[in-house]
Amino acid sequence: MMNVTRDLFKLPLEEKQKYTNLVGGKKEYRLESYGSDMDRSEWPVLDWRDQFYFIMEAESQRLDDLWPTQPPSFRDVLHRYAGRCRELADGVLREVAKVAGLREERYLADMLDEKAVTYVGLNLYPRCPRPEKVLGVRPHSDGTMLTILLADAAGLQVLRDGEWYDVPVVPGALVVNLGDTVEVMSNGLLTSPVHKVVANGERERVSVAAFFTVDPEREVEPAPELVSDKRPRLYKKMKNSDYMRELQDSLARGGRAIDKVKL
Incomplete structure (x- = not known):
């Protein structure tokens, strides 16, 4: 996977731009296919990366x-x-349900049904001449059930207790990250970590991220069995499509989208 990803980014710029994510004379932006945050001049801080995004599931939404x-x-x-990655996500979510104390092992995994949406993002973070001035990806948490990441170099950092920590890179290993949807459904027992990618002044970085999200029309809320007098409901109900729009807005202005659904 990493080899074809590197080869994809080595294609001539004119070839990659055949699949641009800018439409309507650069007046409209879509997530799918090739682009760079350098094209989004309305954002106050730009991410130092080129990217391809593809819808894998549901098949009806795929833009072949x-x-x-x-x-x-x-x-x-x-x-x-x-x-x-889909097989891995299913297994991880079954184990996560056990950790959260849910009686039904497939409670979380079954959220990834035939209407769920899976994206795969391919990212190239070029060597940056002034890494202290930019970010590879600004701080955020993922608006997903689960994210599975493969990377070939350091750069990912996670926030804990106000401090940023490097995530070690193990060749061939996958990083599995719980998303905001799991935090909401677990009523805060499990948290979606804030993370970022720092720019690298010495080498480029390539990563492949698989994002597993629920049906855009599904309403997400805490599992009833995880709400009690001792642990009251911490999040309100919200349709996933509305949440994803809030997530895009939060990426532009800073802050966490999940704060919008906290009670």
């Missing part, structure tokens, strides 16, 4: 015309990688 045809093996490798 925005999938590159080069390198030749890219589509097949991406499909197989996403499928393996």
Whole structure:
């Protein structure tokens, strides 16, 4: 997966721009396919990266015309990688349900039904001449059930007790991150960590992130069995599509989208 990702970013710029995520004469932005935050001049702080985003599931939402045809093996490798990540996500969410104390092991995993949306994001963080001036990705938490990350270099940091900590890079290892949806459904027993990517002045960084999100029309709220007199409800109900819009706004202005659903 990492090899075809590197080859994809090595394509000539004119080839990559065939799949641009800017439409309508650069007046409209969509998440899918190729782009750079450098194109989003309305954002006060820009992320130092190039990126491709692809919808994997649901199939009805997939924009196949925005999938590159080069390198030749890219589509097949991406499909197989996403499928393996989907299997891993299912297993992780079953174990997370046990940790949260849910009686039904598949309570969380079943949220990833046939209407759930899976994205895969491919990221290239170029070597930065002034890494102290920019971020690879600004601080945020993921608006997902689960995110699975593969990276080839350091740069990811997680916030804990007001301090930023480097996430070690182990060759071939995956980082699994719980998203905001799990925090809400667990009524805060499990938390979605704030994280960022710092720019690197010595080498480029490539990463592949699989984002597992629930049906946009599904309303997300704490599991009833995790709400009690001793632990009252901490989050209000919110439709996932509304939450994802709030997430995009929060990325632009700073802050956490999940704060908007806290009671």
